[in-house]
Amino acid sequence: METLRKFERVCEIVDQNGRNEARLIPILQAIQVEYRYLPEEILTFVATSLGISPARVFGVATFYSLFTLKPKGKHVIRICNGTACHVKQSMDLYDIICTRLNLVAGQDTDPDMLFTVETVNCLGACGLAPAMVINEEVYGQLTPERALALIDDIIRKETGNEPDHYGA
Amino acid sequence: MDDSHVVIIDNKEILIEQEQNLLELVRKAQIDLPTFCYHSELSVYGACRLCMVDVEGMGLVPACSTPPLAGMKVHTNTEETRKMRRIIVELLLANHSQNCPTCQKSTTCQLQTLARRLGITTIRFKNQNRDVPLDCSSPSLVRDQNKCVLCGDCVRICSEVQSVGAIDFAYRGMHTVVTPSFGKDLDKVECVNCGQCARVCPTGALTPKSEVDEVWKALHDPDKTVIAEVAPAVRVAIGEMFGLEPGVTTTGQIVAALKAIGFDKVFDTSFTADLTVLEESTEFIGRIEKNEHIPQFTSCCPAWVKFVEQYYPEFVSHLSSCKSPQQMFGALAKDILTGSLKVKREDMVVVSIMPCTAKKFEAKRDEFTHDGTPDVDHVLTTQELGRMIEEAGLHFKELSPESFHLPFGFKTGAGVIFGNSGGVSEAVLRYVTERLTGERRENYEYKSVRGESGIRETLLNVKGKEFSLAVVSGLGNARTLLEKIKSGESRYDLVEVMACPGGCIGGAGQPISRDPAVKQKRTKGIFENDRMLELHKSQQNPYVIELYKDTLGEIGGHKAHELLHTGYKNRKRMVDGGMTLSGFNGESALEVNVCFGTSCFLRGSQKLFHDILGHIRMNNLDDMVTVSASFCYEKCDKGPTIRIGDTVIEGCTIEAAVEAIERQTGPFKREVTHHA
Incomplete structure (x- = not known):
């Protein structure tokens, strides 16, 4: 229903x-x-x-890029690829998160529909570069470790399992 | 000259009169400032930026969207504007297909013309063309996105003039495309095939679908007898492709060319237009007497017919049941000519030459296919015939005129004026007035139905009875009129609708012209044709009289009905399924499907849907009933329509729905109890 x-x-x-x-x-x-x-x-x-x-x-x-015609995962992760974030290696964050979620190239949502990973062109949070948004929450001055920790928390909460084998 | 209304354009004083924008004023100064996106019949869009001019004190402004003000000093050819124009065209060419020689629009393409006019010999930018596959799904039109310059002319004519909106811009920036909804093929959406988009497209992005190859193949096949029928509007336009003025009549040359190309017989669609007049008028008189399905709508225009089927199901029964002249000809040819020429149906190929792209769709409708073969096998547009004549190497202008074959080549003026908006009405009046009064009338011209306005109304008094007529061209105008009829604001007896502004002479299959007065000139040509002919009233056509006597019997009689009439039905706009909204997919589940098509929606299907859900919840039927919504049962005139199990209920009320649900869930309930 x-x-x-x-x-x-x-x-x-x-x-x-x-x-x-x-x-x-x-x-x-x-x-x-x-x-x-x-x-x-x-x-x-x-x-x-x-x-x-x-x-x-x-x-x-x-x-409008905020509208989507494809079903998205429960958690939407948007990694900023504006100029400031880009020079602060935000695309490394993107790669690390995609690897953790076992997303292959061209795929932005995992088969369990838990996560969608996207890049955006500027979040307007350049002072916090590199930045990303998970759902409605903005996270700034990220390191790969901090970014992964945030993702791992969600995986644990959602699956009750350790994140190492997510999607494998 | 009065200085308070003067603009100086390239050192020349130009008086502001009715002009709405600088562009019109520049063109009045006899300067052909190029544009892709400006059409006087459409809203100003300002996208192509080709009409940028330098106004002293204002700098560069787009002429199309700048109102003319007295005292403006305008320069159209400064170094800056010239450079800008060239860059724009170069950039457009850089993401444009580069196969000009094989393009249908070659020599009539505005991008090609402009590149030549601006002297562009090299393109400095890398070619970015994406090689998108063609959309050939529609029987009438081909979409080639590789040639689109995103001027939006097609989008605006479809929504603003035709009120259909089958195509629109989608996506953004460099990914922008013009597409039917959800990127579907054109034949899966609400396109009515009028082809006005192709008429205004400056490039080869939208073109009429060619059937030239199939026609050549039939002509070369010794087993086939190939018959041509030529529509009225073709004869006043095809000459434009061979350097003649619009409106010059070339009937004799067309017949000569068709015979030279190899057609076995060449007939005139105006003959069956004469038949249409008699059948449609008789139908009209019958409806008036019985006072049913008034107003009667004409049904000659297949784009209009599809429009009614999709948007106005309640008026489908008001369409005249007469086939269009094209289809009447097809039926007669395959029924009668096969006999007189001793040809088997499958060996006769009927080719119609039309000013129209929707006629291609019409010929392929199921209603007009019998024993697996269509009544009309191929439809060529005026443009396509012109190309065949070019390919055959005929000097069109120099051909000695020849005459149509008999009997279906003889027509009266009434059959010829079908090519204009208002022509069908006038032809009907020429018959109806004589039939109702029983008197012969000297004058045959009804000037009150003529004119250029998209909606024309006239009152006519015949034998003390007043008839109210409306003549409409352009589907947007038709929609306006239908809404007025629905609301009771207007009342008519007979309504003629042609989808293309100006009628068939303005069809999308006609030669491409940049002459703004082209439609008026072709219209003038049609009326001259009428005047030159010996007879002007369909009822005087001796071959029509003979046809009724020998074969058809009475006008509107049994045989006439069998061959010359048809029926139309409601039609879905989008070809796709619905959606399931509640899910219990057990085998014993009762399926309830509520129609959410426009008509049903407006008739309250949303409330009905809500009430049915309430009932299901209250009675704990959730496990037994699956509710889904669909987008059209094609029974729109009787909505809201719902299907409960295998029963379709039209004009459904909540009481009727509950009754049907109770009745049909009864067995399941017993089964559940039994298992318990």
Whole structure:
């Protein structure tokens, strides 16, 4: 009944926004909170209920990088690759985290849908470089050890296992 | 000259009159400032930056989005603007497919023209073309993203003029593309195949799908008898491809060219347009008498028909059941001509020459395929016929005119004016007034239905009865009108709709033209044709009269219905499945599926859905019932539609749904008790 509850929530979101096409972005944001991504059939439904074309909704959903059309993991890790973080070797953090999570090149979400790892172009936290965000929390002045420790904590909490063999 | 309304453009004084922006003023000064994204019929977009001009005191501004102010001093050809234009074109070429010689738009492409005009001989930037596969899914159009310059003309004409919005921009920055929703193929979405996107596309990114190769193949096959039918709008436009002015009639040359190319018989779609007039008028009189399905909508335009099927299911029954002239011809050819020419159905190939891309879609509709072969085998656009004539090496302008074959080559003016917006209505009036009054009328012109406006209304008094007519072109205008009819604001008896602004003469299969007056000139040509012909009313066509006498029987009779009429139905916009919302996938689960298509949504399917869930929860049926939503049962006129098990309930209420759920979960409940 989980999917059903979510769909009712979508109907609610659309109604709360007065079925107003000018409210498309807030509607998509709220839907993404529910699903953690924007499913195609839900976007088609949104287009229908706002009286606009699905192509327009798809255009908006793909324009903003914070919207995603692919299901994301429970925890979203965004590593900053802005100039300041980049020169502070933030991509090393990215590589280490991907290795820990056993993500192969081109894959950003693990098969258990627990983690999604992404890079972003600037978090605006340049003074804290290198920085990353886990879910809503910003972590700065990271070292590879500190970054891994944060990930390992989540793995322990989620799986109850030691992190060494995650995804193996 | 009054100084308070003057702009100085390249040292020349230009008076501001109606111009909305500097670009129009610059063009009035006879300077062809290049643009990709500016179209007077569309909103100003300002994306291509080719129209940048230098205004003293303002610096560089885009002319298309700058209002003209008195006293402005404008320079269009400074060193800076010239350099800028060249760089823009060079950058566009750097991520553009470089296969100009094999491109359908070669010689009519604006990017190619501009590169030549600006003298660009080398491209200093590395080629970044991504080699995206073509989308050939649509029967009408081909999308080639490698040739897209992202001007957005197609996106805006589709949503602003046609109110469809089948394509839009997606993604961002260097990844930006124009695409149907979710990157689907064009035939899987709500595209009505009107092809207006291809008409405005400055490059080869959107083009009509060519059937030239298939037609040559049929012509070369000795076992096939190949028959051509030529639509009215083709004859006033094809000359443009051979250096003639728009609107010059070249009917005789077209017939000569088709015969020279190898067509066995060449007929005129205007003949079946005459038939359409008689059938559609008779249908109209019948509906008026019974007062049902009024207003009657014309059904000659396949893009309009698909539009109604998708968006206005409640009006599908209002469409005339007449086939379009193209399909009437196909049916007659395969039924009657096969007999008179002693050819087997499978050995006859009917090729229609149309100004239209949607006709390609229409010919492939299931309704028009019999015994595994379509009534019309191939549809060539005016452009495609022009290319065949070029390939055959015929000097089109010099060809001695020849006449159509009989009997289906004889037409009246009424059948020819079908090519214009308003033509079908006028042709119908020429018949209906005489039939209702029983008198012959000298005058055959109904100027009140003519004109250029996208929505024209007229009242006509015949024998004391008042008829209200509307003539619409452009689907956005059609939507406006339909909404007014729905709300009760307007009332009509007969409504003619053509999807393309101006009617078929402005179709997407017509030669590409940059002449802003091209549509008016072609329209003028069509009316001249009408005037030059001997007869002007469909009911006077002797071959039509003979056809009814010998073969069809009565107008609107049994045989006529069998050959000349069809039916249309509701249609999903998106070809895909629905979604399951609650999951119990045991085998005994009862499936409840609620339609969330637009029509059902507007008719309250959301509330119904909510109430059904409430009922399921309250009665602890969660384990027995799976609820899902789908996006269209194609029964939109009777929504909200839901399916409960194997029962489809139209116009469903919560009471009806509960009753059906109770009835169908009954056996499961007993089973559960039994197991317990």
